[in-house]
Amino acid sequence: MKLNSVENRCGIKFVNNKFEKDVFHTIQKYQMLEPSDKVLIGFSGGPDSMALLAVLYHIKKILGIRLSAAHINHQLRAKAALKDEKFCLQVCKKIGVPIKVCRVDVKKYALKHKLSVEETARVLRYQELIKLAKQKKCQKIALGHNANDNTETVIMNLIRGTGLAGLAGIPPKRNIIIRPLIEQTRDEILKYLLDCKIKYCNDLSNMELGYRRNYIRHKIVPMLLQINPNLIKTLSRTSEILRDTQNNIVAMVASARKEVLLKPKTRKRVTSRYLIDTRKFLSYNMLIRREIIKTMLPRLDFDSVNKVMTLIQKPAGKSVDLTKDYVAWKEYDKIIIGRKDKQTNISEQIWPVDINKETKISELNLVLYAKQHRFSSKMNKKQIKNQMCSYFDKSAVLSPLYVRLRRPGDRFIPYKGKETKLKDVLINDKIPVRARNRLPLLCDQQNILWVIGSRRSNIGLINSKTKEIIEVKVLN
Numbered sequence: 001m002k003l004n005s006v007e008n009r010c011g012i013k014f015v016n017n018k019f020e021k022d023v024f025h026t027i028q029k030y031q032m033l034e035p036s037d038k039v040l041i042g043f044s045g046g047p048d049s050m051a052l053l054a055v056l057y058h059i060k061k062i063l064g065i066r067l068s069a070a071h072i073n074h075q076l077r078a079k080a081a082l083k084d085e086k087f088c089l090q091v092c093k094k095i096g097v098p099i100k101v102c103r104v105d106v107k108k109y110a111l112k113h114k115l116s117v118e119e120t121a122r123v124l125r126y127q128e129l130i131k132l133a134k135q136k137k138c139q140k141i142a143l144g145h146n147a148n149d150n151t152e153t154v155i156m157n158l159i160r161g162t163g164l165a166g167l168a169g170i171p172p173k174r175n176i177i178i179r180p181l182i183e184q185t186r187d188e189i190l191k192y193l194l195d196c197k198i199k200y201c202n203d204l205s206n207m208e209l210g211y212r213r214n215y216i217r218h219k220i221v222p223m224l225l226q227i228n229p230n231l232i233k234t235l236s237r238t239s240e241i242l243r244d245t246q247n248n249i250v251a252m253v254a255s256a257r258k259e260v261l262l263k264p265k266t267r268k269r270v271t272s273r274y275l276i277d278t279r280k281f282l283s284y285n286m287l288i289r290r291e292i293i294k295t296m297l298p299r300l301d302f303d304s305v306n307k308v309m310t311l312i313q314k315p316a317g318k319s320v321d322l323t324k325d326y327v328a329w330k331e332y333d334k335i336i337i338g339r340k341d342k343q344t345n346i347s348e349q350i351w352p353v354d355i356n357k358e359t360k361i362s363e364l365n366l367v368l369y370a371k372q373h374r375f376s377s378k379m380n381k382k383q384i385k386n387q388m389c390s391y392f393d394k395s396a397v398l399s400p401l402y403v404r405l406r407r408p409g410d411r412f413i414p415y416k417g418k419e420t421k422l423k424d425v426l427i428n429d430k431i432p433v434r435a436r437n438r439l440p441l442l443c444d445q446q447n448i449l450w451v452i453g454s455r456r457s458n459i460g461l462i463n464s465k466t467k468e469i470i471e472v473k474v475l476n
Contacts, residue, residue, distance in 0.1 A: 019192040023055045023180050032178040033140060035064035040138040042129055043069040045088045045201035048144030051189045052181055054198055057095055069099040070132050072125045074106045084201045102128040118211050145170050145179045148186040151235045152216050161302055168246045169239035185232050253291040256284050260292055273338035278312050296337055297326060311335060317433035331432035353401040361403060364440050367475040375466045390450045392460030394468040398445035406441060412448050413458045429454060442472060
């Protein structure tokens, strides 16, 4: 498809050159655009975004797309930022591309969320672009990331130890975000702007070595270029290979994850807890195992992922902290990753059980209903062993009844069994350690009558001499 030269309304002549052809082929290669797409350009006025606007403006008729632009003013450089904003407005007005200016308070957001200025600027920039794209009903957001940016990102990720996904670099296309200049170097972009006599803004903050990316750009990359003058193109090719590898791994991990993850036994959708079948998990190789863990908590570092891997070999009941909010623990043939329990001490509390009335215990997410009535021979005695409902001979229990959690030294007489340690009963029943400390116990003034939801005691059994009973039922 031939790219013809046009004269824009700025009086700038866009020549039919190799740079524009290369960008066009990148767009086609990654299927970035469809005819009739509305494209929002992230336009800072710098060389990258200026070249992006110029090329897309030049080939928009060939691609059958419509353009608009967004300028994000981070309000970090005072007068210089306002000057850039004014420049972007003038450029877009002259070539007839609609533009919207968005101002964000980076310093305030960074302070509130305890982020670096660099990270905050990136977060707010994407937020504003995505929000504006929705408002304008744009199908794509075009950004000016180039091959040098990709090299810097790969080096940063290598230093941080982010693994294969990080070494795959900046994706040319992700959801609605496209990067048409991703295969072009910064030198090629500057040469294009010079040849076409296109002016652009210079952001002096890009020279400040206090920013990590700037240090890599101005110090690390030049040293590496002395070793390999083709470093930028080499890492671009490497990133492309690793992206393809990563995509294949992602597909494999998605399939393995379905096999490995157990669904919680509840109707409610649980997003803060993951149950892993350790036997199935161990059937996969180490790479797939690590990636499965990463899909649950993407921000986990290498050491935290290793903690989960090591936990599998430990006895039931062991746990490891992963982050400030998340913990992993072993339960027999399962590993569970979930949010940490709120630090509330309720182990010594008791909750009286009302008769002929609902008892709501919000701390345990439990609702009981206890009622007293006469025993009938027609009553189905099998219900005595119902896990969600128990019946007690009123004359054999010492009222009032109450609910509490287990305590050290608790003893229990199982149904048709002998008195033993409650701990041993729960271990034999394979009740997980973390669940044992949250199991509600129905008690009278002397004994544990019922481990609610598990098993009842031998105390208060209904027999032929029973006249009145106390029925206790779990409503939720």
